Amino acid sequence: MSDLSVKICGVEFNNPLIAASGTFGFGREFAEFYPLSTLGGISCKGITLKERPGNPAPRIAETEGGILNAVGLQNPGVDHFIEYDLPWLKQQNTRIIANIAGNTQEDYCAMAEKLSDTDVDFIELNISCPNVKSGGVQFGTSCESVGAITAAVRRYCKKPLMVKLSPNVTDIAEIAKSAEFSGADVISMINTLTGMRIDINTGRPIIRNNTGGLSGPAVFPVALRMVWQVYNAVKLPIVAMGGISKWQDAVEMFMAGASALQIGTVLFNDPYAPVKINEGLSAYMDEKGIEKLSDLTGTVKPW
Template sequence: MADLRVEVAGVPFKNPVIPASGAFGFGREYEKFYPLSKLGGISCKGTTLFLKDGNLPPRIAETPSGMLNSVGLQNPGIDAFIEHELPYLQTKDLTIIANVAGSTVEDCITIAQKLEGTAVDMIELNISCPNVKEGGAAFGSTPQMAAAVTKAVRGATSKPLMVKLSPNVTDITAIARAVEAEGADAVSLINTLLGMRIDINTRRPILKNNTGGLSGPAVFPVAVRMVWQVANAVKIPVVGMGGIASGRDAIEMMMAGASAIQVGAAIFADPYAPVKIVDEMNAWLDEKGIGSVKEIVGTVKPWGPDGQ
């Protein structure tokens, strides 16, 4: 049995596997399959200042090796999260990450302030949701905006602050450096890639939002590449996600530079995916005689220009 414990910005996780925001609600549905304590942590559904209805359906479209979603941050609002969801999660023995998804910088500040003194272990600031008109990816598409919102939330919270980055940018390392400079304790990436499907019979987009975020195994190589680039560009820890569906995928993502990983779309194919990934990582580490999962982080040996 390998040591699976990891730390991200000083926050301990009993193993590196965390269901990703939006794929797992607040955990209640999956507690009906297995105890949530098997997981390293949970990244809760993105939460806005007030209840948000989300986008018109259809919100889901299947794609080759993946899916599009345009849920649009439907959530009960920060007060309902603190009052109804957090007390439940606190009893489940896993690290709790609140995903903050304010529509404005002021909303993000207020949400972060409301989380002060709660049992939330870490804040994941969502500057990358592709499905909302305000906030979301609009915050994360330039280094200047990303820096401004990070600085504002940094000033409003004493909790460890992780910023979730969008892959829909020219240079993700520039965004990562900008949020690091403003006091982010960690970055998580990637959010979904912006995509679109069209029903050729009706000539209508399948999603009522026209576009949506692509996730699933299709995006995995893009995510590995971006995690590798960002891990080489910043000193703060990176949490890697995007298409991870197996223990081998998780190991690969950690070798690229991720200190922990998140699992999203794989849960829809197999609700047990996060638990299986923990077991598969453990088995792989044991097979290789590696004592601690921390030993593999960032250990990819990239080829040099000389081919060595």
């Protein structure tokens, strides 16, 4: 078995696969399948300063090669996370990323401050949730707003700061540069692409929120292209996600510029996907004589 470990901002991950925020809760349900150390890390369900009930159902619809979701950031609030979920998570021998979302800049700063005094390994700034009325993606779609919120949170954040980018923008590389300039340590990308489905019998959108975020294999080529563009625009490490569902996708993401990966939607299809992707990556590295995954990062040879 090859060495699958990766290092981001000096923090070592057992392997490059991190459960993507919103697909994995706070880990307990998936611990029924395997020890959570099977994953390099867990990006926890997005948390807000106060508890949020989320959107009414239906919150999900299937699409060709993917899904739309609009959960609306249902979560128990940052204090509950710190008191009830984090102590258990820290015993699972995997890296813990706290994903934070807010209605205001002050919300983000207050959460970053609270979480800086805990055992989380990273703070992931969610400025790309497309499914809430205020906050979320409104901070993530212009260079000015990304720069402002990153700089503000940076002042309160003593943990490595990961900024999660929205693909629903004109030029994601410019947004990434703005995050880098304003103090981000890592870029994670991409959040979901805004989409829609309609029930042709009722004329109603399938999702109660009318629109939702598209994820799954259908978005993989878009995510890959964006990772490649951002890799060529910034020096920060990139945690790449968007439709990764097999080890070959993982290799492509590394070649495009990823330093680690997040996987999400595939877990609904196959909860054991992380095991299979890691096995495939390892075999590929053996076959190609690759000693460590970082040697693969950004190795695509563009025409």
